[in-house]
Amino acid sequence: MNAENYIKLEFPSKSCNEAYARTAAAAFAAQLDPTLEELGDIKTAVSEAVTNCIVHAYPDTVGRIRMRLRILPENRLEIAVQDWGRGIENVDKAMEPLFTTGGEERSGMGFTIMESFMDRLRVRSKPGRGTTVTLLRRIRSRGEPG
Amino acid sequence: MNISTAFADGRLTAYFAGELDQHEARRAMQTMDELLEEYLPRDLVVDLSGLNFMDSSGIALLIRVSRRIRETGGRMWIENPGQQPKRVIDTAGIDRLIPVTVRNL
Ligand SMILES: Nc1ncnc2c1ncn2[C@@H]1O[C@H](COP(=O)(O)OP(=O)(O)OP(=O)(O)O)[C@@H](O)[C@H]1O
Ligand SMILES: [Mg+2]
Numbered sequence A: 001m002n003a004e005n006y007i008k009l010e011f012p013s014k015s016c017n018e019a020y021a022r023t024a025a026a027a028f029a030a031q032l033d034p035t036l037e038e039l040g041d042i043k044t045a046v047s048e049a050v051t052n053c054i055v056h057a058y059p060d061t062v063g064r065i066r067m068r069l070r071i072l073p074e075n076r077l078e079i080a081v082q083d084w085g086r087g088i089e090n091v092d093k094a095m096e097p098l099f100t101t102g103g104e105e106r107s108g109m110g111f112t113i114m115e116s117f118m119d120r121l122r123v124r125s126k127p128g129r130g131t132t133v134t135l136l137r138r139i140r141s142r143g144e145p146g
Numbered sequence B: 001m002n003i004s005t006a007f008a009d010g011r012l013t014a015y016f017a018g019e020l021d022q023h024e025a026r027r028a029m030q031t032m033d034e035l036l037e038e039y040l041p042r043d044l045v046v047d048l049s050g051l052n053f054m055d056s057s058g059i060a061l062l063i064r065v066s067r068r069i070r071e072t073g074g075r076m077w078i079e080n081p082g083q084q085p086k087r088v089i090d091t092a093g094i095d096r097l098i099p100v101t102v103r104n105l
Helices: A017-032 A036-057 A110-117 B022-039 B056-071 B083-092
Strands: A006-012 A064-072 A076-083 A120-126 A130-138 B002-008 B011-020 B043-054 B075-079
Touching (some): A036 A064, A036 B043, B002 B022, B011 B022, B043 B083
Parallel strands (some): B011 B043
């Protein structure tokens, strides 16, 4: 019934949109009947991905961010967050815990949090062209063992 | 997000409420800087019981605040994080840097 449902959202890289993006993602995910903890995980991962676009992809400009959410078979939610900003030189390095180019306002834990809160994290990036972060999370049916 | 405070016997408690993300973090850091300057506390308790959401921007903020208080010889605790902030704190591993305690409310 839910198969192939999706939404696409596009918004400017303004920090006031962080709360909007994670709330929208949680509202879409609600059709999979997630637990509060699963909803919290989804909001957290989306917040990390969108904040990275705002802070790192477009450090000095306001750019475009696109977020796509898709329901896949077996109660899985796919979230893709895309920007057309600065891109990442070395993705493996960027994904290491504590690695940051952001100074003391950042902790370098964003990718680590996305990775541990979701089932899968994929990062595709081209320097100067932009970055797409794809997150996958299966939502357990109620009554299914944790 | 909103920060309210209580102060007694050298101990400042800062109650964080609402959602702490990158959008809120800069103003929150400024508020904490001002509070530390004003009260010069020996102990700082950051009570997260009213915080509904926090991401890595909150981690960076908590680390910065703990550095600042240690510079002046003070100590810091995190108290009563809810489920989502607790998961972020655990994943980031900052409980090794800043003790996290859960008090009965
Ligand atoms: N969308 C992006 N565009 C360009 N660079 C990025 C993007 N996302 C991440 N990066 C790079 O990867 C690094 C690591 O990202 P990560 O989210 O793990 O940590 P952070 O954003 O630096 O700190 P935190 O997320 O803890 O606030 C960033 O410092 C930045 O250099
Ligand atoms: Mg980040």
